[in-house]
Structures are given as C-alpha cells and as structure tokens.
Amino acid sequence: MRAHCLYLYLLSLAVGAAATLSGCGGSAHTAPQPPVFTSTPVTAASQGVLYSYQLAATDPAGGTVAFALSSAPNDTTLSASTLTWTPAAAQSRISNNFTVTATTSSGGSATQSWMVTPTGTITVNVVNTNWTSSGPETVDGSFPTGAALVPNPDGSLTVISGTFTQPGVFSIPTVPAGYYWLIEGLNLADVFDAFWTSSSTVDLGRDVPGPLSPATTKQNTTFNFNLAGLAPTSTASLVAISTDFTSAFQPGFTLSPAPEATTVSGTTTVDSIVDWSQVDTVFLAQYEPASITSQNNVVLNNFVLGPELTYSNPGFIDGGTNTITQTLQPSPSASLNLSVPGTQWAPLFNKVGPATALPVGSWLSVSAEPFVVGRNQTPSPFALNLPMVTAPPEPFGQPQLLPDFCLGGSSQFFGVLTPQPAIMTDANFGALDYGDPFPSSWTRAVAFCQQVAVEMPVVGSPGTSFPFLLGYGVAVPPSSSPVLSPLAEPVQNPTINGASLFTQSTLNTTVLTLSWTAPQGEAPYGYNVTALTQTAVQNGVEYSLAGQFGTAQTSATLPPLTAGQTYVFVIATEVDAAANMETSPRRSALPTGFANVVSAPITISSGAVTPAIQGNAKVFAELFRRRGKAFITSTNLQPAPNLQ
Secondary structure (H helix, E strand, O other): OHHHHHHHHHHHHHHOOOEOOOOOOOOOEOOOOOOEEOOOOOOOOEOOOOEEEEOOEEOOOOOOEEEEEEEOOOOOEEEOOEEEEOOOHHHOOOOEEEEEEEEEOOOOEEEEEEEEOOEEEEEEEOEEEEEEOOEEEEEEOOOOEEEEEEEOOOOOEEEEEOEEEEOOEEEEEEEOOOOEEEEEEOOOOOOOEEEEEOOOEEEOOOEEEOOOOOEEEEEEEEEEEEEEOOOOOOOOOEEEEEEOOOOOOOOOEEEOOOOOOOEEEEEEEEEEEEOHHHOOEEEEEEEEEEEEEOOOOOEEEEEEEEEEEEEEOOOOOOOOEEEEEEEOEOOOEEEEEEEEEHHHHHHHHOOOOOOOOEEEEEEEEEEEEOOOOOOEOOOOOOOOOEEEEEOOOOOOOOOOOOOOOOOOOHHHOOOOOOOEOOOOOEEEEEEEEEEOOOOOOOEEEEEEEEEEEEEEEOOOOOOEEEEEEEEEEEEEOOOOOOOOOOOOOOOEEEEEOOEEOOOOEEEEEOOOEEEEEOOOOOOOOEEEEEEEEEEEEOOEEEEEEEEEEEEOOOEEEOOOOOOOOEEEEEEEEEEEOOOEOOOEOOOEOOOEEEEEEEOOOEEEEEEEEOOOEEEOHHHHHHHHOOOOOEEEEEOOOEEOOOOO
16 A cells, blocks of 8 residues: 555656545645746847846746846846846857756746857957167057958858057957957058967067167258278178167168278268167177088088177267267177088978979078067068178178078068078088177077079969079077077978869869968977969069968968969968967067978969958958069069979
C-alpha cells in the first residue's frame, strides 16, 4: 500500500495536476507550474545608448509573475519587468550574457538567457611622440579621411566614417564586433593605409626624432657656411649639415671638400615655409671614405663619421641671410667587428617573384636617432637620423648623403638600387672604426640590407619587362660584434584568389584574397601588402602606390580595387620588438627585420564584379578611387625572359 501511494504522489508531481490520494491517509496536493516567457529578448545595442527590454511571462495557474536578474553585465538594472543597461566602451563589440529568472506567486520558476553584442566606437589615437633636445613632446596628428570598412556576410561592405572628436583622437561610431579594415587616408602620396583589426582601441602614433617643423610664409632663406676643423683625406669626403627639424636639411645639405682640405665653404638658398628662426640644434658632420675587405675578398666601401659639431640656438633669420662659421671637433672613436653570414641571406631570395631573383646590392649603416631614448623611430626614408656609417654614393667619388633606406622599412625599398655588392657568402670584415660623438642615451641601430631584382613583365607593352627591386633587411642595437643575419623571411606559397601569386592573370572581380604560409624564422608581428598599379607608358613603365594593407593573419581579402587596372602586389614579412599590427603598428623597438615577395602583374577586367557598398559610399569613393603619385617611372624596358 505504501509503495502504491508513493507512486501516485510522484505521478501527480510529474503531470503538474491536483490529485487526491484516496486510501493513502493523505489529502489533496497541487505542484507549482513554471511560468512561460512571452517576450523575446532584444539583441541590438550600441555603446553609450540606453538598452531596454520589457520582460513578459504568464503563470499557467493564473497567478502573478516576478522577475529577478540571475546574471548580467555590470550596471544592468531590473525594475519590475523592465531591464535597462547602457553599454560602456569596455562592454561594446564583445558578447554580454544575460539570464533572468521568472517566479510565479505559487513558486514555479523558469529562466530566460540571451546574449547582446553592442556595436561600439573605435577610438584611434593619432598622437605622435616628437623627441626633442628638451625631451619628448606629444603632437596631435591628423588625416583628412578615415573610416572602418566592415565586411558583411552577404559579401557587401559597409563604410562607417569617423571624425576627430578631440585633438589627436579619431572616433568611428557604431562599428559591429569582429574584424574590419581601419582606413587612414589620404596621405601626402594620395594613398591610404589600412589595418585589419578587431581592436576597439588603436594607436596610430609614431616616434619621430626632432620637433614638428613650424611653418611660416614661404620665402627664400640663404645660408653661408664657412667650416674648419676637417680631417684631410686623400680622396673626396663629404660634409653634411642637418638640423633638428625633421623636414629641414634632411637628408641634409652637403658640401664637398677638396682632398686634403681642412676647411670648406658653401652657400645654399632654400625656398620653403619652414620657420628657420625656430631651429634649436644644428649638426655638422664630416664623412670620410673607408673600405673594409673580408677574409674572402668581399669589399665594402663606406662613409664613416669623422669630425663633428653639434651646436644649439643658431639664431637663424627666417627669410634673411645666415652665416655659419664653425670649427668641427674630433669625434670619440667607436668600432664594431663586422661579419655578414651571407649563406643565411642567399636562401631568402628563392621563389620570391614571377622570375628568378638576381641579387644586385647591399647596404650597411650605423645610425644615431637624435634625442630618442628607449625606443626606435618610425621607419621612414625621410626620418631624421645621424649616420655614423653609411653607404657611399654611386658612383663613388660624387659625394652626397643618401637617405638610409636600410632603416626605411620594407615598403621604402622599391626602386632604390643599393650601391654595394650583394653578400652571398659568409664574410668576416674585422673591425670597422667610426666616430660617435652623440649622447650615449640616444637610440642607435646597426642595419644591413640586401636587394634583388625580379624581371617583371609589363602589361600593355608586349614582350618587355622591368627589373623590379625587392629589399630584405635587419636592424639591431650596436654591440662589439652585432649579428647581421636575417630576422624576417619571405612568406611561402603565396596565392591570389586560390592561384599562384607568381602567375600573370586576369581576374573578373575587384575583390582579391591574398593568402600565404607563414615563414620560418622569427615570428613576425604582421605582414604588409602593398598594391602598386602598373601602367605602360611611352617606351617605359610607371608604378604608382595604390594602397598599403597591414594584417597579422596569413591571408587578406583586400577592399575592392579598380576594374580595368593592372596591379603588382608586394607582401612584406615584418619583424619588430614592439610593433603590433592590430593595436600599435607604428611603434617600434629594435631588433627589426623585413623580407618581401612580389606578384606577377594581375589585371582586373574592365567588367569585373564589384560588391555592394553600404554606408558612406562617398568616403569609399574618395579613399579607393584615387591613385597615388607615380614613384617609379622608367624607360629601361628590355625583352622579357621566359617566366615559366
């Protein structure tokens, strides 16, 4: 009897109905029924905008229902049946989980759970650190156009434009979670930079040696130099004059003393908007020719720093005539034991383009970065650096101080022919002596680069080709015996829309996906894809920058390119001790390295399909329909080799 009564009791609980247990010595029992939610959670939300969800549920037994929060993001409130929440920046563009428990007046309960991923504001900090004689200064940067380009599941793209919400802070609102192209443009070359990132906060600031050059009315300013204290040399030397302004006398005004001379004079007139009266520091330096020979007879010609003078507050008169009469002083001596493991560099040049790569040159430099402490300046061929060892001009004997392309980074190497022989064998050069008069706290870099030429067919000029130049480099802090082996290696097996990147092709879409296998060696912080337009001109070829795309992934689906245009793509492997491609791509620390591969010409047919552009289509047109200024124009075309 007891077992029968227990069975009936459990059955009544299971069916949720009233039951009288006759003959069991008990009375009637009613089990509480769970409430039923009749409202559907709201899942759309935006940062800083009130989110509200009106809860509703019914009690099958006819009672009342009360709600309570079981779990929710911080600052969520529930008043009666109204749930409210204002997503903070840290809660936007990520998943936020909610759970609410509904309880009936008779004790029944049920839960409802959902997830909300609010759109959020992308905050781009565009604040440079300018390193000056009086210490680092922050300088708010700017650019004329910026946007987030968001890919949609249906293949379309949404352009969300932004604005400077305060000095040095560029904000892009209502960007959904996930990856997007952060577009910065247009720069002085009329091209844009893009970074593939999922971050809500990005630092696009740079570390720049020297203060921001103040501007004034454009006018002529004349400088007369009368310099003494030179070291007499048997062949031509070079005297360089530069200032702490990043745009003034940089890469430098130069004078050419006669052999054995201890003095030199010269005059230059500069027509510019630079306010020369604000120059704080002037650097005067003599560079003496020096050659070193390895044990296997590899010869490197160099300029090494000799006498130097740094002086402050020159008192220049803007728009007037300035006479600089100074005596250079002997520089304290420094040296390094130079060796280049060329057998480690040689394998890098295999399968890096549509034709066999021919090593054509190398470059060695030792540089000081004025006023910079504990960081590395943003790579740029026009950044202010003070070479203590640099490559001589080409041909040797016509002195000029070239920009340090070895420190300039991977994208600065196109079209620059390095003046020294390529080093493909292990070469031990022994001690290289040079002058180093600069403060010991300043950042210094020893840099070595090699360059190869890849014969590139020219679309529109049948049967001809152009020797396209690729660079590979490393930069390390100086030591008594710096290691000048490569850090970065080129990507492997690159493809475009599934086909080999090294095969010339025509595609019927403006959306191109480049993929590759990560290289061996030092792990890169990311990759830079540079898009160049190739145009056949009369008896020659012209290359123009069309955009640069940074990613930390091993593939990149580029924003739509232009139908009817021929492109060449360079993929650079980038190594840096500080840079982060998704959050701080322009901050740098040594060591650094880069390696490149180049595509065959890829033509997009004139009728190619372009995805739908949603959002601010005008901004998209401004960013992606302009072509950069030509930076390689050559009439040196030649019959194309067999590229198969």
